[in-house]
Amino acid sequence: MRQTTIKDIAEKLRLSPSTVSRALNDHPDISENTKDRVRSLAERLEYQPNSIAQSLQKRRSKIIGVVVPQVKHVFFASIMGGITDVAYDAGYTVMICSSNESHQREEMNIRELIAQRVAGLLISITQSTEGCEHFKWIRKRNIPLVFFDRVCEELEASQVVVDDHDGAFKAVQHLVQRGYKRIAHIGGPEFLNISRERLRGYRDALHAAGREIDETLILHAGLNEEHGIQGMTELLDAVSPGPDAVFCVNDPVAIGAYSVLRQKGLKIPADVALAGFSDNPIASIIDPPLTTVLQPATEMGRRAAQLLLRQIEFEKETVPVREVLKTELVVRQST
């Protein structure tokens, strides 16, 4: 059964399609009387405007495309919450794609979203993204683009990030103050902005405390639990003397490290202290609860969406903006 169109309404009311369209859009030219008739019939027929036709006509859809590396990561889930809230309020819908940390999938997603003629794109890159070619496609078609959290730095584009350096600095400074001597770092992929900045924060905090940096205590792994498991295992087995504290690039990695420590019967924080980054809900539930750096995820999503919307509505080339959000150290019993 075909869906109701503006034409159907027009015929029944012996009006022209354009009048109906205008009435539906509350155009000032149309008489209240006509508007009423149109609206009530539309209601009765359960008319739903065909956004596809609208988009074709406007040469752009009211969809905001989002590409995240993993939907199941709570951090991204919260960000998505922030994005959708803002987008909905502005009359946009959101199309979420998961690149699953795969460069190839990320390309596919972007290609698809371009085909959908999205109004704009919000992207957080994968752990494996190296080239930036696919992001350049976006610029070429000048589709508004904002990166969040994990950004592509080769490209001039707006971005919303947290102060990763500062967050890491505070966490490690805290470990130093607590008196830990051999503070290790399980880091993420080297080229990722978040890994790099957090590592830099780690180094700077140790320097600031007048400590020498022992490079054997620095590992580059990944951003998932399994990387935490690998990393912690390696630190315990291959490094001697071992660390008495570990600052992990994020909470999933810290959780991985946590499970290794428990399995080996090591006490946290007595034998090894542990700190993460993100403040996943799980951080407060494990025992001992995890010291971590709180990232305002929802806020980040909101900001990114706002930035994008501004670009969309203003049309003209806007200078790339970089918003940096503050983090907060949450001290719990794991340190």
Next chain:
Amino acid sequence: MRQTTIKDIAEKLRLSPSTVSRALNDHPDISENTKDRVRSLAERLEYQPNSIAQSLQKRRSKIIGVVVPQVKHVFFASIMGGITDVAYDAGYTVMICSSNESHQREEMNIRELIAQRVAGLLISITQSTEGCEHFKWIRKRNIPLVFFDRVCEELEASQVVVDDHDGAFKAVQHLVQRGYKRIAHIGGPEFLNISRERLRGYRDALHAAGREIDETLILHAGLNEEHGIQGMTELLDAVSPGPDAVFCVNDPVAIGAYSVLRQKGLKIPADVALAGFSDNPIASIIDPPLTTVLQPATEMGRRAAQLLLRQIEFEKETVPVREVLKTELVVRQST
């Protein structure tokens, strides 16, 4: 800068738009030579077909709409993984909406997805969904529809669920065998299929063991951590004698209960044993690890998507199908 269209290619090649269209779609009528010329120019111009125009013409988009109650729930995140995998392989994209457990938001989402003329809908209803009016909109426009996990039972529609009754039965049977005497149940919203079935499994398992059912040990709460906290608190404070084991409607609730028990210094399972439902990753990480019922979430997503695709491609009214997936009891140290 306008994006490249079929017309641009046609002009440059002195062909008609229709020929270009056919060449791009590998139509047999077109000569290989022409196809090659078209394809290579398309490539060079980075032509991306405008799916909006295609959809308008086909009167249906290649988008599958998904409405979940909460994106951040790992269970749904995994389901979404399954859905997108299947959908992508079939050449569809997925538009994910979160109803945030709000009936109103759910309505909005559905309205929006209908406006987008999605090819089909995959829905898991909210905790607060009572009426089914908005689902009837979907049927009226005969848009293919499949419910998963949380289904609307007033409506004749295909669905993919797990055997909630059996899963709950196995969990409670296990608690009985372990020798627990006062087994409580923190349940979900009463009208939800999953809550009802799991409660029924609980009752049946106790009956099967020849136990009397103590109604004061049965609570109806919700599906989130906070409900677990409320529920467990109530069980400890208001019920006497208290329970020596609790079967929770899902893992988030079990986690909530877990944190209350720890806070009160009660030993798990010595003082109170705990079992959940879902097998969230967190279940294996907490200490003691949580006994729970594994739901094949990704598989559920895959099945739901496959069912929907079949409906989409076959067009004709298909009889509603109900797929029931098996669960598996995962026994850990919390019981």
Next chain:
DNA sequence: TTGAAAGCGCTAACAG
């Protein structure tokens, strides 16, 4: 093997 024309549902410029 290719082209011309019409139309998907909507909006907007131009007329009246």
Next chain:
DNA sequence: CTGTTAGCGCTTTCAA
């Protein structure tokens, strides 16, 4: 205040 016309980018008869 309302109607006519054209067109968004693509596919698809029908004709050549």
